[in-house]
Amino acid sequence: MSKRRRVKDPDIRGVEPALRRAAKAARRIAKATNTPLIIWEDGKVVEKWIR
Numbered sequence: 001m002s003k004r005r006r007v008k009d010p011d012i013r014g015v016e017p018a019l020r021r022a023a024k025a026a027r028r029i030a031k032a033t034n035t036p037l038i039i040w041e042d043g044k045v046v047e048k049w050i051r
Helices: 015-033
Strands: 037-041 044-048
Touching: 015 037
Parallel strands: none
Antiparallel strands: 037 044
């Protein structure tokens, strides 16, 4: 997501901020419920424990 392009569609423009909010919420929930966060890392699906 490092390349920036000018996008005219407001729905598409809102995707990156929405994904960032969702990721933040997922980290918060994982920590609050003492469950692992499932992420994609180095080509694999892995569990990350949030401390």
